[in-house]
Amino acid sequence: xxxxxxxxxxxxxxxxxxxxxxxxxxxxxxxxxxxxxxxxxxxxxxxxxxxxxxxxxxxxxxxxxxxxxxxxxxxxxxxxxxxxxxxxxxxxxxxxxxxxxxxxxxxxxxxxxxxxxxxxxxxxxxxxxxxxxxxxxxxxxxxxxxxxxxxxxxxxxxxxxxxxxxxxxxxxxxxxxxxxxxxxxx
Numbered sequence: 001x002x003x004x005x006x007x008x009x010x011x012x013x014x015x016x017x018x019x020x021x022x023x024x025x026x027x028x029x030x031x032x033x034x035x036x037x038x039x040x041x042x043x044x045x046x047x048x049x050x051x052x053x054x055x056x057x058x059x060x061x062x063x064x065x066x067x068x069x070x071x072x073x074x075x076x077x078x079x080x081x082x083x084x085x086x087x088x089x090x091x092x093x094x095x096x097x098x099x100x101x102x103x104x105x106x107x108x109x110x111x112x113x114x115x116x117x118x119x120x121x122x123x124x125x126x127x128x129x130x131x132x133x134x135x136x137x138x139x140x141x142x143x144x145x146x147x148x149x150x151x152x153x154x155x156x157x158x159x160x161x162x163x164x165x166x167x168x169x170x171x172x173x174x175x176x177x178x179x180x181x182x183x184x185x186x
Contacts, residue, residue, distance in 0.1 A: 018092075024128055051149045054094060066136060
């Protein structure tokens with residue numbers, strides 16, 4: 001059986017951690033965000049909000065804050081990453097999308113995660129590199145920094161997605177998948 005385009009895109013998607021400095025096109029960004037808006041959501045609440053950061057000074061500040069707080073972590077690997085002067089939580093991507101969820105929604109974290117996955121797959125389909133960023137949680141732990149994101153009242157940031165044109169010559173190979181994770185009850 002031939003693999004369809006969607007399944008092929010899903011299998012080919014990789015986390016990209018090196019980007020060209022050029023900004024992605026607005027129409028590409030719009031398509032990626034729209035894919036996020038079409039994610040499944042509990043009770044059709046659509047409890048997400050997207051903050052697009054493309055300002056280089058703001059991106060630099062986000063990287064500085066995250067790196068500073070990571071360097072103080074009790075977790076050794078996080079502390080080591082944060083202590084590395086070359087580390088950038090956004091991997092120098094020209095676009096960062098902060099995904100927030102309405103705090104009183106039924107399943108805001110699951111809904112936001114589904115939205116992010118849709119954006120990652122959409123980016124891959126458009127030839128745009130992406131990586132899901134969990135370490136921006138260090139920024140989200142600082143109320144003063146979250147206030148700068150201009151979130152609507154009652155929303156909380158969960159994760160971020162870095163987007164940009166890949167600067168990697170050879171795409172990473174998919175790690176072998178454990179296929180023994182299914183049982184059937186028929």
